[in-house]
Each structure stands twice: as structure tokens, then as C-alpha cells.
Amino acid sequence: MNLLTTENPLIVLPQLACVIGLEETILLQQLHYRLQQQKEKHNGEIWYCQPHAKWQEQLPFWNTPKIKRTLRKLEDLAIVHSTDQFNQFQVDRTKWYKIDYEKLQNLIDNYKQLYAIDEDDFAQLSASKTFTPTPKPKHNKNNAQNKAIAKQIDEVLLYLNERASKNFSLKSQANRNFISGRLKEGHSVNDCRLVIDEQVSCWLHDAEMEKYLRPMTLFRPANFESYLNNALSKKYKPAPTPQPVVLDFNAGEEF
DSSP, rough: GGGGGGGGOOOOOOHHHHHHHHHHHHHHHHHHHHHHHHEEEEEEEEEOOOOOOHHHSSSSTSSSSHHHHHHHHHHHSSSSSSSTTSSSSTTTTEEEEEHHHHHHHHHHHHHHHHTOOOOHHHHHHOOOOSSOOOOOHHHOOHHHHHHHHHHHHHHHHHHHHHTTOOOOOOOHHHHHHHHHHHHHHTTOOOHHHHHHHHHHHHHTTTTTGGGGHHHHTTTSSHHHHOOOOOOOOHHTTOOOOOOOOOOOOOSSOOO
């Protein structure tokens, strides 16, 4: 039984695993633990520097590609941010990581709202092995807004699949989060269509760029604004004013 007592345990929160996934929860909790031990701050925030090989030493049951994928999923959910700008040398690409705790709390709150789970029910996720949340109808303004946004997200994903010859799942939460973020900022479905049309025209027949016709790239905040402005500038660019043809009848003909 020594194996159960001589190692430092990894903590897994069942509530959080229901929201973001088990593997993501394991890595996020480990990052949280490491951040609590850090004292040095960058730009007023605590970051944790760790190469992928060192992550594997902390999580030996995963290989390096698995750790990279899990970190990427957490970044796609926007609850983990990474950068290499704090390294001493520009050639050093080792990543620094931080947790966006406000975004994490928003994900948990949205999950509870989607499934109409109150605090008592949510607490059962830690104590019970059989409690399974199921969607319950809530006839309120927020629920109606969420349904409307969900329908718009479906519309955007279907349009992207059609225009780019893709097959993105309507159930992928990561893809939906990118589109939902832009819609909640006040952008319309037509704005999303414009961005899709613009980038399809630029990338569809480019072997190197075609792979970027995906929600992660198109609807990332900084990318989306740039793509949308490009599309709008082309759409509303004034047509050149035709110049009148002046005929000089005194010039004669040239052979």
C-alpha cells in the first residue's frame, strides 16, 4: 500500500471535470498548484514557466503530445493563456502560463445555467457517483437568449462547412465558444458570413492556408476584427468613376 501514501496526490475536482473535461481539469489543477508557489510577477500577474518535457515529469502518465493537446484545449477555452515574451532570449520559445479565473467562473456559471443546476445540485457532483445533470426548461429571458445564440452558432458553422467544404461538428464546445464570443460582442451572423467568404476566397485554393479555415482561426478575437475590416473595405469600396471619352475629330487617322 506504500504507493498510495508516499507520492504527492493530484487533486481532481468532479464539479470542474463535468464542465471542462477530466484531462483538462487534471492539468488545470496542477497549473493552479504551481501558480500558488510562484512569487515573481510579470505585468502585475503571476505566470508559471514550464517546457512540455517538464510537464511530463509532473504528469508521467501522459506523453508530450498529449500534454500539448490538453494545454491547447485549455487555451481554446480561454481559461489558460500562454506567452514566450518573458524569456530572456528571443530564440527561447518556452511557454509561460496563467489562468483566467474570471473566465473559468463564467464557464461554470454558464454550465449551471444551461442545465438549471442550483448550488445544492452542483455540490452533489462531488458527493454522488450517480448524479447526472439533465437539461431542464427555464422559461426566462436568459434562456431564450441562449437558445437564440445557439441557433445562430449552428447557422454560422453550417455556412462555414458549406463554403469551405469542411465538416465541423455542431456539438464541439470549443468551436461554439469562439463563435459565441463574437456574437455576444454584438457582431451579427452576416458579419460571420462576411469573414467566412473573405477568407475562403483567400485561402480555399492555397494548400498552406486552407487548413486555417476553421473556427479557432476565423473567430479568434484579434483575427476576426482584422478579417471583418478587410471584408467590409472590399464590400463598400467605391467603384471607379468612369471617365468620359474625348474624341478629337481633327486628329485624323493613324496607320
